[in-house]
Amino acid sequence: MHTMWKGSISFGLVNIPIKLHAATEDKDIKLRNLHKECHSPIKYEKMCPVCNMEIKNEDIVKAYEYTKGKFVVLENEDLEKLKKENEDKAVEIMDFVKMDQIDPIYYDRTYYMSPGDGGGKAYSLLRKALKESEKVGLAKIIIRSKEQLAVLRVYENTLVMETIHYPDEVRKSEDVPNVPTEDKVTKKEIDTAILLIDQLTSDFEPEKYTDDYRTALLELIDSKRTGKEIVTPVEKEPTTNVTDLMAALQASIDKTKPKKKAAKKKRTTATKAKKEA
Structure with missing residues (x-):
């Protein structure tokens, strides 16, 4: 090191x-700027605008x-x-x-x-x-x-x-524009938001977080370099345009409910059907 x-x-x-x-x-991927016509790397010269000449480091x-x-x-x-x-x-x-x-x-x-x-x-x-x-x-x-x-x-x-x-x-937080001064939310909305936070709470495991953009960019570069067919990544589910805050919270909770209960119920139903047969 x-x-x-x-x-x-x-x-x-x-x-x-x-x-x-x-x-x-x-680990950011550094991209070079090339001339579109001949693909030569673009040079950035140190120029004096008054003398109209390139300047060396010693000057x-x-x-x-x-x-x-x-x-x-x-x-x-x-x-x-x-x-x-x-x-x-x-x-x-x-x-x-x-x-x-x-x-x-x-x-x-x-x-x-x-x-x-x-x-x-x-x-x-x-x-x-x-x-x-x-x-x-x-x-x-x-x-x-x-x-x-x-x-x-x-x-x-x-x-x-x-x-x-x-x-x-460190800039003053009070200088941030349009920050609401009061919490105009109901207790039901707060309780529902806390329930959503509880459902999404887990232990911090840094290994499970990856730079998806960098991975996709590297795959694109490799595909172009080797002449392979470029595969379009699967699009994420479109976010629903829910304007009602409570509806958005409830929809989020329904989406993030633990799947264990559903899986257990499915297994129980299957076992029951098997016994009846």
Whole structure:
């Protein structure tokens, strides 16, 4: 597993050399843009609209647009110095909190943490302490030139670091338009909705959820590549346009009723018919 960051985590006087590894991977299918006539890949050139010429990487500088059309130019040396000053510091756990106090809206990316040279015992200590205290650590870390807030927690038998958004990066929910302020629903509708939720409740098994679009796209690509006949996938049942809320809830409940009772009744009827015969 590729190491993408090396450093150390500390809490109190305990210092743990660690390595970060990406815990997830992007499996999106990348499609290229081709010229329709000759199927050549399209090139995207860096062009200066004023000089009307292609620009090389060494001729590009970074800048911050503080107002429309006005920029503060930042030299690479300044950015590298700032980055090094922060990256050279050990990542210190600032606080320990209960995980359920952090809403999932804050979470961003997940990284596995492995102990660096000589850090196995301290790694085990932090893992055990987090497990038994049922808490997570809050720290700051610089990854790819950005200072990020991060949560350290235990996943299975491994320490993971989850970068989380700062409060000012999460938009206010009250700014969402057209959200009803009051629940104008009847008790019967609520009870029926809860009954539907109960019927659809199960244990979380991540393996049973798949990316159907990606699978279908890969099959389409393979069919075109090998010249096979392209098979149209079976269409899902059309959704009924039910405008009445109670009718929609009842129809959903009828559709999701456990099939065990029906199967049992069928077997009982068959056994009874056999005996009579």
